Structure formats: C-alpha cells, structure tokens
Amino acid sequence: MSDDSPVTPMTNPNLFGHAASERSFLDAWSTGRLHHAWLLTGPRGVGKATLAYRIARFVLSGGGAGEADGLFGGAGPKSLEVDPEHHAARLMAAGSHPGLKVLERAENDKGKLAKEIGVDQVRALIPFLGTTPADGGWRVVIVDAADDMNRAAANALLKMLEEPPVRTLFVLVSHAPGRLLPTIRSRCRRLVLAPLEAASVHAALQSVRPELTSAEIEQLVPIAQGCPGRALRFAGLDIQGLEKALDLLVRTGDPSGALAMELAGVLSAAAMQSRYEAFLELVPERLATLAEEAETADLARIVSLWEKARDLAGAAVPLALDPKSVVFELSRIVAMASVRSSNLV
Numbered sequence: 001m002s003d004d005s006p007v008t009p010m011t012n013p014n015l016f017g018h019a020a021s022e023r024s025f026l027d028a029w030s031t032g033r034l035h036h037a038w039l040l041t042g043p044r045g046v047g048k049a050t051l052a053y054r055i056a057r058f059v060l061s062g063g064g065a066g067e068a069d070g071l072f073g074g075a076g077p078k079s080l081e082v083d084p085e086h087h088a089a090r091l092m093a094a095g096s097h098p099g100l101k102v103l104e105r106a107e108n109d110k111g112k113l114a115k116e117i118g119v120d121q122v123r124a125l126i127p128f129l130g131t132t133p134a135d136g137g138w139r140v141v142i143v144d145a146a147d148d149m150n151r152a153a154a155n156a157l158l159k160m161l162e163e164p165p166v167r168t169l170f171v172l173v174s175h176a177p178g179r180l181l182p183t184i185r186s187r188c189r190r191l192v193l194a195p196l197e198a199a200s201v202h203a204a205l206q207s208v209r210p211e212l213t214s215a216e217i218e219q220l221v222p223i224a225q226g227c228p229g230r231a232l233r234f235a236g237l238d239i240q241g242l243e244k245a246l247d248l249l250v251r252t253g254d255p256s257g258a259l260a261m262e263l264a265g266v267l268s269a270a271a272m273q274s275r276y277e278a279f280l281e282l283v284p285e286r287l288a289t290l291a292e293e294a295e296t297a298d299l300a301r302i303v304s305l306w307e308k309a310r311d312l313a314g315a316a317v318p319l320a321l322d323p324k325s326v327v328f329e330l331s332r333i334v335a336m337a338s339v340r341s342s343n344l345v
Helices: 019-031 048-060 087-093 119-123 125-129 151-162 182-186 198-208 214-224 228-234 239-252 258-267 270-293 296-316 323-337
Strands: 037-041 100-103 139-144 168-174 189-192
Touching: 019 048, 019 189, 037 048, 048 087, 048 139, 048 168, 100 125, 119 125, 119 151, 125 139, 151 182, 198 214, 198 228, 214 228, 239 258, 239 270, 239 323, 258 270, 258 323, 270 296, 270 323, 296 323
Parallel strands: 037 168, 037 189, 100 139, 139 168
Antiparallel strands: none
C-alpha cells in the first residue's frame, strides 16, 4: 500500500475509544475460551469494521508473543495492536491473506454494488472452511455487513455457525442487529460499540485523514455524532446546508410545497449524488428526533411518518428510484411531521 492510499477499515491499524470491546475479546482469547462467532453492533461509522479487521489481524498474526496452542495463558496481550510490518498484517493490507475471507456486497461489471449478499457468496466459503489452516493457524471470516445478507444467505451462514470448523473465527458486523435472524444472534457473542466522545472522534479523523486541518476536523466532529465514519461520508457535502433546509421544512410546514420542489430540483442533479445520499440518511434521523420530542397525541403519527421515510430512503438507491420524486416525497413527509395534531383538520 502506498503512503497516499486511502485508509480503509482493512488497512487502518488504529482504533479509538473502544478499549472495553477490545478488552472483552482479549480476555476471551487469553483464557482459552474464545467464542467462535462475534457480532459487532453499533451505529454506522462508529468503527465496527475497523475493529473486525483489527481482530482478524491479531488472530492471523498468532496473537503476539507467548502463544500456547493458539491461545494465551495468564494475563495475555494488552491490546490487539499488530506491527504493520508483520507478515500477516502486510498480507491483509494487500487483501491477499489466505486465512481471511470477507463477505460483502459484490460489485457488478459496471462497478455498482449489488443490493445484497447472496447465498452463492456464502456457499463459496465451503472450500475455504474445508481446508486445514496453514501452519496450524486460524481462519477468519468477516461479514460486513451481516444486515446485507438475503434470507437464503443468512440461513446458509447459520449452518456454518452451528457447526463451526476448528480454529475458525466468524466476525459479523451489523448496523441493525434486529434485522438478523434470532438464531444467528444467539450463536454470536455480542460487542456493542457506542458513539465516541468528541476527543476520540477528533483523534480518529486526524489518524485517517492527516491532510485535514484542525479547523476542518473541528467542523466535522459535531457532524460525526460520535461516529468518525459518518463525518468522513459527509465531509465536503455542506451538511449544514441540508440541515438548515430540514429546519425550514419543520419550522414552516412548507404549505405550498415550494421548498420541497426546490430541494428536489437541486439534489436530483447527477453531480449531487453524494449530497442526495446524505439527504436520504438525514431525513429518517430528523424524523426520529421529532418523534423523541413529540407530544403524546402526535407520537404515533410521527412514528408512522418515520417508518414511511425510512423505507423510502432505504429503497431509493438500491431500486434506482427517481431522485427528484424521492426528495420531494421525503421533504413533504418532514413537513407533515411538523404539523401538530391539534392543527389537523
């Protein structure tokens, strides 16, 4: 990897603010009672994928000095840190470690991501899991994100979790664990990654994007909402402008639909794809906030609007829905949520 290559969860050696989760994994490793499947949950962008690859790098490197039968006795290692020059770390950074398989949405021949992880991708693990690990080591399977599996894929993975091969570790990343099969959740040990404090977000952004100035990072920290990945997704997209537009929809109710039409026209331009996708993420969040602040008489109605917006926003990109129509409809939903029940006819 060249020095100017973008840092990804696979190549990122640093993780900030999740020492307790690391310690939980290390304690299990050190005592020799390592569960075969781990489910990493928490909001999108909080660091789950980075932790998943950090775990994989640690396990595939042998877990540090003093290893006994693959696991540590006594106090064990103090962190999951692995020297970037370690052979296993270099292979992982290059995406070529023979002991690691990653399940994620695949790209088609046009470079677009598939809508889901399919059953054939899961079944492709069978030869990998049927071999003996090199040098008596470990194999690691990362699923990022497990929420992306369709039903058939989830059932195929479940069979593997029910009868795991020896010295094989499954690490599942999930933004919405409630969508997973209960039987998958029950077979995993869960680590919940909470949003980070501002100082940890600042450190994470500085580590991943060292070219950013302190002033630029300070602007991104509140946008992150405790999730560095969120800040990076939204960097340079004038999120404050989108939030001001949502504020205006809420404040005025946009009775004529003029603001909704204006937003639809701006965000549907081809050059605005990234801002459009950010808008799709911001609208359900804003409605969730309105629901939290709602009076009892308005709560059920706003929750219903939130569900409608969540489903539409989630389907917009995978189903290639018309962006102009989607933005207009979502804007009108936000405006409707601002109207109190006492003012409805």
